[in-house]
Amino acid sequence: MTVEEEKNAGTSHDISYTQNREISWLRFNRRVLEEADEEMLPLLERLKFAAIFARNLDEFFMIRVGSIQDLALMDENHTDNKSGWTAQEQLKRIYRAVTPLYGQKDRIFFQLQQKLSTAGISREIFTQLSGQEKKTVQEYFESFVLPVLSPQVVDERHPFPHLSNKTLYVALLLKTKNGGQFGIVPVPRAVPRLFFLEGEGIRYLLLEDIISAFADTMFGGFGVAEKTVVSVTRNADINPDDEAFDVEDDFRLRMKKVLKKRARLAPVRLETQGEPVQALEEYLCGKLGLAKKQVYHSASPLDLSYVFQLEEKLPQADKRELLHRPYTPRYSPMLRESESVLPQVLRRDVLLYYPYESMDPFLRLVREAALDPSVLSIRITLYRIDRKSKLAEYLVAAAEAQKDVTVLMELRARFDEQNNIEWAERLEEAGCKVIFGIDGFKVHSKLCLITLRDKGRIRCVTQAGTGNYNEKTAGLYSDLSLITANEEIGKDAAAFFKNLSVSRMDGRYSKLVAAPSMLKETVLTLIDHEIEKKENGLPAGISFKLNSITDRDVIDRLSMASRAGVPVALIVRGICCILPGVPGKTENVTVRSIVGRFLEHARVYCFGGGDDRRIYISSADLMTRNTERRVEIACPILDEELKRRILHILDVQLRDTVKGRRMLPDGTYQRIPSGEDGPLDSQEYFMHETANIPAPAAKEPEGGFLASLLRHIAKHGTAAD
Template identity: 55%
Template sequence: MSAAELSLDTSFTTNRELSWLKFNDRVLQVSDDSAVPLLERLKFVAIFASNLDEFFMIRVGSLFDLSLVDEGHIDNKSGMTVKEQLREIFKALPPLYRKKDALFKSLESQLIHHGIVRLGMDDLDGDEEKFIGNYFERDIFPVLSPQVVDTHHPFPHIENKALNVAVMLKSKDESRFGIIPVPKMLQRIIFLNSSLTRYILVEDIILKYAEKIFEMYDVEEKCVISVTRNADINPDDETYDFEEDFRHHMKKILKKRARLSAVRLEVSDERATALTSYLSQRLTIHKTQIFHSVSPLELSYVYALEDRLPDAAKKAVTYVPYIPQYPAGFNPDESMMKQAMAKDIMLSYPYESMEPFLHLVKEAAADPTVISIKITLYRLDKKSRLTKYLIDAAENNKDVTVIMELRARFDEQNNIEWAERLEEAGCKVIYGFMGYKVHSKVCLITRHDKGRLQYITQIGTGNYNEKTAKLYADFSLITASDAIGSDANSFFKNMLISNLEGHYNHLLVAPTWLKSTILSLIDGEIEKAGSGRPCGIIIKMNSLTDRDTLDKLSEASCAGVKIQLIIRGICCIVPGIVGKTENITVTSIVGRFLEHARVYCFGSGPGMKMYIASADLMTRNTERRIEVACPVYDKNIKNRLLNILQVQLADNVKSWKLGPDGDYKLSVYDGEQISSQELFMKEAVRAAENASPPSHGSARQRPGRFKALVQHVLPRKDDEDKE
């Protein structure tokens, strides 16, 4: 969009990239929360760093690409050009780096008291120094591939996010650049004591011995470096032969990703000025793209520290382990298919276990009445049990159709491998649409029993990943509704014939129907407000960026509709702007679990329309992805979801409120503390303990128990309670 074409009101909207940086700042702030165990706080620093890596690879990378092809492009939320956006991004980053380093240093100093000690080479005692010297000679030095850049040795390709030791060398009054890639095969952490977690990082050892490695030179400067490269490859933008196998094409794309242009250089020593100047020229990056980091340049190693701790120390510095509970009222020893046919089921991850759904698919794979299983897959556990059950179903002569999205960012290789295994087992595997990622979460089990077809449909807000289902807060709805099942059957038929404009009576399917229906539902609330009828909107999601939705929400606010948004990450609407968004509130919850669920609610009382969905209200999701939103019809489930949202809106421990100045402020509790995630964990455990013996009846009582708990922390007026 050019400046001439931009006629949008940006007084109540904000840039998505800067909003994302504020989200990552909230992630980092968890590291400064004394109520969080020390090692968990260190993990949040690692999460912050990992998030920032992906931000550079995808968002910064795409902005650099855009600057090359459309320099005059104007962001429709902030009115900024691409260059202005990049300038603001690089302006916002140095303070975050300084905060990250300060928190990391503080946490490491506190962890020393629990035996977790990261050492530098100068911190080693005599025995440790001897041990590391021997270790270097035996295990490290033989596998190193150092290189000097000269007329016979060109400047090497530095792999994306790989650790390297860079050196500036001098020989006969001539300076040369040298580099030592840190081999990935090497153990990253070298522990120095069997009883305490005293350790040193392998890159620090290599850095120490740089003089020995380049013994014929004088080492003038040395530091650890990491180059971040643009990874925003869209396979649909690549030209390839349509006869070529798509899996083979994706494999080539992954190789190309590692060689794209550099967008960031991180260095471990700000004194290495000659090195950074040299690398800036060779990598063609500006000085604003160079960042000095006191903390290690790659922090994923911190997750391995927990396994080294004695039980007492582990208890002191980590969360109390939480095991997702088997939902109250469902008997794992009874047929899950029969239980699903008897009533709608909602699973709330990670508080409740994914096991009922896995049991359902496992049972369906062997059940003689099941004729087919169809499913969309986006991200999977590397040790996925679900795919094993799908393979079992195919081997049992069920018709198994898998729509596998090979373009799930950074999970492409895992998905390629699973696609190959599923195909080998006899599953029908298709790869979605040109130009549209399949991001929906739909599973359809079709039975032929007593002369009629029966459907069991599962629709969720999160991926079919057993590992992340223990970490991400998501909802999963299982229903035997003929209406939903019929729509799901039509959905898979349309996917198989590349029909994006199929008609559905209940499901909202992007890119054709979801966004237009959401806008229409907002219009319905505007109309109610105009006629004085009860109205309201509650939406929970990860991100909000779509310009049409932003404008419609502003219009609803101006009409008097109360709008409550629960948005974990990017939020491009600024609430509380007089005459624009004064009836909108924005809450962001950042806690132990990743808030990942999407729920849309329109209206109030018994007539409220509610959907769970795979889609955030981002333009990419609503216009360039295959997404599905499913209506919630069961009264008990509807009430339970609404109660969950109300508890999150009342959270005053882990929630942040976005103000009209565009800044987030951590909620301050006055009186009783309400931590929604802690509350949901306790309720799931209590409900599971009280489910004795499990029965269909007790399952129907569960929303009542949950509602009572909610009412304890959220007093409600009588008329609201009646609704």
């Protein structure tokens, strides 16, 4: 058996040029952690990246590890179609890959803590305080903390308590005449996490450290043999129709049977803070049903979310040193701020590029539509919106102004369910027609349709975007938003909303491309078209900008394109299951990942060049969940000026040598050497560009984007040097 045959054993797919989704994600999250180690970044921004890394890892265990554990229970012989591993083999490799990340996080955290202390921001340890400070902390503990604590011993009359997901506890092994006894103290959420000491600078203690310091006094005559801070992570993926599963369709049906057989929210990880305490760990693992390999030791705090609170305490002078300089998005130069938006977008297509440009033109458009007597209706899909949403308020105003307002509110937006329910009720009370998704399919599309009567005829203004209608994340995420009065797109949007209202999933449209009915089919057809062009000696090229790519059919077709000689350039922030530069399989494929100040969130599909060039912006990553089990929209860019702008964005990002990394054939990432024009940070470039400040060198590529893409592949295609 050859090496390749051995690698492909156990699966019908060629896995020589693919990697496991979970390992790819862990490599991406390591990239996030590496940002915390970047000396050029302000100190508190670096600490935020460490907190984001930890939060990402929490969700990974809650969603992905939880779902794979379920899969292992359901079908021990099922294999991943990109690695050939069973669920148990995936778990084994995940546990092995995560362990060193804790060590890396601890090293970075304590380096940053030391540097922040020098800058006047100090996390204090109780035992190192002065006598008077210890007394101050004790008074605070006895007055404000102790009254809300619920310490408990575990014995015949006090059963082992339910340890809530991602809640902090101080766990103790108590000394008794008959041996050891377990005690536990929940860290209350009702008490502020940080206690600030008086004096120069910002000096604080963590609540769990304070409770741990006085835990010995809470259990009567018991002595304390061991104590540590612990946290349990539980399986939060309780919906088998949801996004966590990226396997065959029939999995959902079988999964429903599993849900009836197992207790929901089963533990998937135990974390301990400080030195390992063997007796406590063994006790907790026994009670929680966890194996030793599911226990992770952290020297740094288990919950780093408190770092975002430190920003609020900073004096203005320190903010300039410890945080990014403030950035204010500009109003789109395609629109006159002094004129109403509605008549302007009736005249020309407009493309907004968040966060470099403000979301305000779109919000103004909806507000104008709410009050304009010529507007007949507003239809919109909402997935994640801000708790204080101007957009939702404008929809309420439109309904109160007797407009026909239809809102498809997706209630299954993970971790935003309660917020969406509350807004749905508010919108419904105002008179909006609210639809709650489609059974078995998440509605993830970003589409808004405004219908109006203009000079005796009905006209449509359609907005299609890559990101959510969330004013807060529009300042943090990099997204594209198209506003167009194109008649065909408007008719498609009207038909799309009509189909949603009757749960019809098989709609086909003239310009818009929808999932699950036609998106994958269209993408595969357009890839085939580029292969055909290359075989006929015509210029060909493919470029995708995505958050993730896991769809096996798309990956295989991109490999076919590569083998045909089509240059394929991928900008994939997160999960990327296709490996670039594999000889004979993907040697014409390159993969870039950009992790920076803003979260790269836009999805762009680009095919060909010249007059045959086709560009779509989309709500969908090329993942099986998006292409087959979600309602998504891809919208074509028809205006040539807007096409050139998107190609410019892709070109600059492909040449990012500061925040960009290139993927190697083994799935790891490598820094990119600076080009002839010096280092290029694409996000910094666009901030300069939109502020009309002279930007770092990033000339338009000679010969256009396709020529740039061909040069890019020629230089980096093997990715092996």
